[in-house]
Amino acid sequence: MTQIGQGSGGFEVAFPSVNKTVSLAWAALTDTGHRREVNEDSLISVPPIFAVADGMGGHSAGDVASAAVVNRLAELAGRDSPQNAAINTALGLAVTDMASGVGVTDLGTGTTVTGALLAIVSGAPHWVVFNIGDSRVYLLTSGVLEQITVDHSVVQEARGRRPDHPRRSGCPPARQYHHPRRRVPRGSGPRLPRPAREPGNASPDLL
Known part of the structure; x- marks a missing residue:
């Protein structure tokens, strides 16, 4: 497990290019x-x-794969005007890093990734x-959790491309996370998983 950064009860992010400041507070934990x-x-x-x-x-293979992703994303830390394209670039480089781990990151190795980037959009x-x-x-929001990303999985593809899409697969959202086909079947070589129609693509959904 690799952790870069800690939680913070109060932090201000300055964006000099647009003369804006954003106040943040966060926690970081994985189990x-x-x-x-x-x-x-x-x-x-x-x-x-x-x-x-x-x-x-x-064991070590999954840890190497996930570490490759966060280490590349860490290169965006401290930037005052990051762009969406920087995420694609970082994840593409992470796939290359995984491929270099011969003997550790072999067939079956991969990682998911999800997150948020505070970026300048339309000024x-x-x-x-x-x-x-x-x-x-x-x-x-007001004590209510709303899923805003869409899973890349066989069962989600059957449901539709929105997390709140009407039930088409017969699998309600509460059971979807435990469904035996909740993940896309694995291909060969180190990779980031994608929908079945886009094998090997390391570009994320951006919302």
Whole structure:
């Protein structure tokens, strides 16, 4: 497990290019869970980038894959005017980093990733939310959690391309996360999982 950054009770992010300041507070935590002995997650929480990657492939392989992602995303930390394209570039480089781990990141290795980047959009700070795989971002408003990312999984593809899409697969959202086909079947080589129609693509959904 790789963690870059800690929680903060109060932090101001300045954007000199547009003369704006955003006040933030956050916490950063990941847990091994009940199914595995090793935590294959990695996370980064350094403004303006916040993300978590859930490694797959077992023990050191999953950890290497998730660490590759957050280490590349960490290169966005401290930038005052990051662009959406920087996320695509970082994730593409992470795939290359995973491929270089011969003997560790072999067949079956991969990682999901989801997070948010505080970026300048149309002259003002906005949150750019991104995801690859079935890790999720939620919006908490007045005590209500709303899923705003769309899973990249076989069961979600059957439901539709929105998290609130009418039930087409017969699998309600509450059961979807535990469905045996909740993830896309794995291909060969180190990768970031994508929908079945886009194998090998490391570009995330951007919201």
